[in-house]
Amino acid sequence: MEKLTSAAQLESLRKEILQKRKSNQPCITICAGTGCLACGCEKVVDGFKKEIEKQKLQDRVTLRLTGCPGFCERGPLVVIFPKGIFYQQVTPEDITEILEKTIAKDEIVERLLYQDPKNKEKILIEDDVPFYKKQMRLLLGNNSKIDPCNIDDYLAVGGYAALSKALFKMKPGEIVAEVKKSGLRGRGGGGFPTGAKWESCRKAEGNPKYLICNADEGDPGAFMDRSLLEGNPHSVIEGMIIGAFAIGSHDGYIYVRNEYPLAVKNAATAIEQAEQYGFLGKNILGSGLDFEIKINRGGGSFVCGESSALFASIEGRIGEPRDKYIHATDKGLWDKPTTLNNVETWANVPLIINKGADWYSKIGTEGSKGTKIFSLVGKINNTGLVEVPMGITFREIIYEIGGGILKDRKFKAVQTGGPSGGCLSEKFLDLPIDFDALTEAGSMMGSGGMIVMDDRTCMVDVARYFLAFLEEESCGKCTPCREGLKKMKAILEAICGGRGKKGDIELLERLSQVLIDGAICGLGNTAPNPILTTIRYFRDEYEAHIDQKKCTGGVCKALIKYSIDPEKCTGCGACLKACAAEAVTGEQKKPHVIDPKKCIKCGACYEACKFDAVVVS
Amino acid sequence: MITFTLNGKKVEAENGATVLEVAREQGIDIPTLCHHEDLLPYGVCRVCVVEITKGKRKRVVASCTYPAEEGLVVDTNSERALNVRKGVTELLLARHPNVKVIKELAAKLGIAEPNPRFSVENDYCILCGMCVRACREIVGAHAINFAERGVTRRVSSPFSEAAGDCIACGTCVYICPTKIITMQDVADGGAVYPGGRDSLGPRRIIHTWKVNAEMVPCRVCKRPFTTQAKIEFMQKRAQVPVPIEELTICPTCKG
16 A cells, blocks of 8 residues: 555545445444453354355455444444344344345344334334434444444545645644634543643644543443544544644654553554555655654553543653643643543544534534533443433433333432542433533533432442542542542441441531642542532431431441331242342242341342332331 | 732742742741652642632642742632641541651641541551652662552552662661651671571661661771662762772761
């Protein structure tokens, strides 16, 4: 492959690629993202390859391994284009049937279709699945269309057109102005206006200037950055090259978690291909711009996602934050002007350049533009990655996209923003979600984690859980975070253990303020959020724990008791079988009893009982 | 020069000076634990916090790392700053109830005893990092560093074994505010065992870093005063040839 040296060469290559592709020919796309790999998609892929060869279909059908479309819980996912027929939970045994029916005769394999749990309707096309229908998949959309390891696929969907536009039709200052005008804000959690950051870095004195993509996604349960970098790495790289041109940088880094092996691999492949095609390296597309990207694998700690800790980690030092009274855009990596943006932020850039700031800024709310990818998990029917326009409400996400609460239980809280986000109560269900609204409510956008909780959740326990995570991940450099989190966790453990005392809530609030004002970095500053929001919206639960030694959620083991309602118990023996502690006794078809002395309060009997006879009190 | 407001008074400061430096010049007392004027600002104990106003925005910052800026308004004893200072001290007192510097600071801030709601520990190292930083910034030996993270963070020699790069200069011992790093010069560092003894001659032992270093006598008074490792380190570091005679004479004999 000769390097492309002009915009015209890029367009003629694109034309050539598109001509070679027969748009009517069936294309079987299989998600090969981490989620589907875990579901066993490799066997499905192998099976398809063998079967296609066996049936000699090579010239009649294309097989493509794509990135993650987000509906991981239904994996392995197979979508058959051009129609977009959506098959879920596909196993190697289904392959022959898919080829014989769908590919050969255009018939549908009914049992592999997604069934709407609400009305039992079978859904044929991917876009019609309720999980996807309400989404606006500007960034994730291409994940299921392209093979991340094939740059031609990215070019076929219009890839690198934004780069060509930026290099040949815009001046660096105009690009910065366009990004500013778009209203794009940092998707890593802070929500800082991206355009303003670029402008400061562009104007900053000092050379060289560095440009970094932060892919150190560490929030438990969040995997949008992984999916983007795995599934569409070129969109991130294209964004970075445009940024480099705008800011005047020649050196870029992708700082990616080493725990994301596929993202590391796909990003490395994409960089190599982009170099071969002339999108990276010297004199990019003949424009005179030189820019290269190196991959730096993460140091393995949560706090390395924090900008100054990330710089330290790249520099080869311990990944610990420092005071950031001088901005990274002036003194960042190696004390040089640095622009650090999150994966999702970079992926938005080509979109803004291609379609214009005016188009982009029409999506979203007054203060937050564009879409945001959330990782929707918890006690909800449909879990996965959802990309939605800013301004959507929790109710729409939870009840329409997420299909409501599991087992139709009652909604209690939604936790946003990762471990240092906050828990919001039912009264926020109709809140239009954006950066400012979430911050005002005491939570935050964070990287986009969204955990839905039902009425069987104890909010004090939730706060304790998140605090334990943050204490574990605190680097320990500054006193408030190191010592404060330890003591706050101990107090929460005491409350959950029935040893809460009057004044604990006030003490927690006072210590929270010490962290908010005193800690060096964002980890410590935001760590009290889980406590403060649960106190703010669920204070009665704290009081019940402390004053009446009661856990209303039925979670805190020291405060609950399991028993069996003899009226409801049918004597089926399900609880007896489920109990590992041998605490349940009883004859068949007669009411069973739980021995409180033997009961370890694991809740297995509760889960096993089909008649709601096990009572938590 | 820049001008800013410090506790209601207009003050002038050199460009690049930190708020703490200016405050101390002005005779304002801001307590610190991890600050040392011969070391780079570190900003971790958070005892030196002050509240600043910049435009409409108020925030609490560490005065030891915050650069004084034109037009800045600083309050070294605001309620918010004091809440952090006291809170941090309270936390440190619970972990280090027997460390003199912590007890003194607590007394100064009116904290009589550890908060009864906190479990009391009895650690001595307050993790100010002065030993690590002095070894790195002043000596240049990089012999010790922080190990582990969060609540288990500690200062350690590499892999908790004998610190191979330690020259036993003792800088860490002198600078440690809690005096928890121990060093001892012995006339004979040998070992006695059943059936015999090994004589190693004069040795300097730093127990904390598991260092046992050979000592060198002063060529004039013959008293062991420095270590062989330190002499070698200084020769290497000087970058110009230093006559060995210069390095093997003790400060007393040098006069």
